[in-house]
Amino acid sequence: MSDNFKWSSPEGYELVRRILRTTPVPYTPHDYQLEGLCKSLDGIHLFAITRTGSGKTAYYSLYMLVVLAVVANPALCPTASFPKNPCLLVVCPTVPLQLEMVRFFLRFGNG
Template identity: 35%
Template sequence: MPRNDNWTSQQGLEAIKHVVSECIPSWRNGLRDWQLESISTILSRRNLFAIAATGDGKSALYTVPILAHLEIAKNPDTYPTFRFVSNPIVLVITPTKVLATSIIRELDTFGIPAFSYCHSNITEYRTVKKVNLEKLISECNTWNVICVDPEHLASPEWSSIIENDIFKSNLILFAVDEVHLVNSWGSSGFRPHFQLIGNFAQGCLPANVPIVALTATSPVGPETTAICDALGFLGDNYHLIRRSNERIKGEVVAWE
């Protein structure tokens, strides 16, 4: 039977639950319904716009897809239906080095290696380690997640990375964290490169790589519409999940 990306089927949903139980046993209650819906959408290679409160578990939306690909690569006979890549790569656009560091630290608890493509790390690899960092990233053998800010994303180095056939074949999703900043920082002129994220996503990504927009702050109306326009989310080419913006209290959630 040929493998497919139909993760929104009942078989797909059960497979995701099995991946979580195998790879993250500490999540005794598994995923919330909205997380399961979101992750199945992403693994099915469809764009997603998730608006959920801080602490509601948005980071699971790019953690579990990585674990799913790694788990299937390790146990292909257990999941005979679904396509996978052996070295899955997630590109996360982050506004600050602090957020990137937080993401990397939490991914490390799941055994997922991640890297922040920031000035200090770039300098270390180029001048101290004497390593071709862009080649290392393109080979997809060192990290599963790369965090990069919009300014570096617009650099010639990233134009080269995204054109690399190995990188393109292993890239499973393109996430924009704090996506509301595309409007508030990009259009204000504070950090204009935020307005270029959509150009990169629509013009450089392979057609089968889903764009995942994440935020806790995007009210119904012009602000959300502007974000959708910037990322090319039109008509039925994306799935929207909107949850309460009130911080979750009194319960343990799949990590943020």
């Protein structure tokens, strides 16, 4: 991969798909989730408005799975630069949403 690797390119989408197939996520992400995820990996801020239950949580949970995979195996994307011990802070507006996020992350090994 060149120094100009873009996650939001056909090669980037394929790499993300390949990485996610190795994770415990039991579903194939929707194209709009992959698009938002890849834009975020390129450092572009994401503002997504979708209906309830449409998978907004996937934007940041899948992002973290990709980052963790690349940190564990830099050969996946040699030009990527992520912290050695990445962390993700999620601010939820309600306690029920917080509890749902905890269950989600624990289910997929992100807890």
